[in-house]
Amino acid sequence: MLTSTTIEIRGLSKTFGAVRAVNDLSFSVPPGTVTGFLGPNGAGKTTTLRILLGLVRPSAGTATFSGTNYRDLAHPLATVGTALEASSFHPGRSARDHLAVYAAAAGIAQHRVDDVLTQVGLAEQCDRRVSGYSLGMRQRLGLAFALLGDPGVLVLDEPVNGLDPEGIKWIRSFLRTLASEGRTVLISSHLLSEVQQSVDRVVIIRKGELVYDGGIAELEGVPSVVADSPRRAELESALVAAGTTVRVGDEGLTITGASATRIGEIALRAGIPLSRLGDAQPGLESAFLELVQDREEQQ
């Protein structure tokens, strides 16, 4: 299931009336990686994905699969599988018929319908009308549609949205399976924590513009240590004298440039008792929030 398809977004812009939904956006998704596509609601994620899939016309720029527009793909569903946020089902149609319709349209063998229904765990309920489905079942049916053509590339828009904890657990292991099969996955979410465990890379956008594109470890920034003492001011000057960078907060001192062990030594040598010492909690979510927050809001 290895694929050599790269998703390429180049200088993409989209204006709806006076609203600039996407503004000169460029990034790429290398083959065989799982990339999180993040940003707050209304950041332009869905618009970007819909342009990529030929559903929305861009105002400028291109969004292609290794240089080919979606509408020019020889076998679209067998190249790219898609699960978009909107629940695009006819409520009076069964899950099996829903998939059979699009398998027929895309020239995919009908036995794939049963294959994917089993794969997402809907085989038992597939002859019921979709109107009776829970949100979780609809999400699974959306994923079944994405897998219909056994594609090497998957584009999933907010697949975790609205799922219960069990559904979230299921989809995480499902994503890991897809990734281990070597598929390229682009998965959007407005919450980093939802996809954090599943992705290799993240692309973060805010107001239609790119704010981060890179590894998830780099997003976290430089590791830091939290320390505190009943004699906080003395500890601060000792640490500064030792050449570390210190930031004073409510919780104590946040130190970069030294390990926890080194900070303990500095305090011991200065004879300052410590009331707290430890590595700072991963700053991933706060780093993410800082990136996507309004500049005005931050002030």
Added chain:
Amino acid sequence: MTTMAALPGVVRAEYLKVVSVRMWWVLMIVLLGYIGFTAGVLALAFGGIGSISGTTVPPIPEAILPPLIYSVASSIGYVFPVLFGTLATTTEFRHQTLTPTFLATPRRGIVLAAKLAVTAFFGMVYALVALVASVGVGAAILAATGHDTGLGQGDTWLMIARIVLAMVLWAVIGVGLGALIPNQVAAVVVVLAFTQFVEPILRLVSSLSDLTGSVGQFLPGAASDALVGSSIFTFLGAAGGSVTSLDWWQGGLILLGIAAAVTGLGLFTNWRKDVT
């Protein structure tokens, strides 16, 4: 798959869309009942009771009685293929199924072509069902009341063939109309209001003078009746005023023109729009 080679699969997909939900046969059963009932009432009124002396029903020439009753299939039943076609398109907008549809077939023109083909097929099915009702009930009553059923004449069968053609064209018009008015409720209201209210009134009013009558013959329903060659509306209008009717092929061309116009407009407006 990006070219017309994909068409057979897309046609099959559009067919599956229709038969996998209940709407098509619910509409078909209503059509069967409605046309059967109307044909029965007309056959009894003009054929049965009309033959009893002393009633107020005007006598109708024996020769035009069977086509008048049989053509109820299209003169009254045409709203059913229009509704079918309109729903086939608007349901895609309403339930956002255009998204998976265009993902599977990114060339939107192919999807519309397949939908037109499948809807035309169901227009034919509806025509046959409506004819079973109008000819079945009508001929049975005519025969029982001692009238000629007209079924031995080639002209009757030619008219039946033209009824099928008219119903197919109406179904196609429905698809285009749905693309032009994607809001399902609005589209259904427009179809019902126009066919059941606006057009009958316009036809009645236009029959009041020669000048308006020459305009009224171009109304869609009038053109359809001209194509078929017989209609209870034309008959009633002619009884009260001035009605001129087009030749059958002219009526057919007008319906075809309307179908091409609404489908073309729908294609280049809403069908090509961003799917958000």
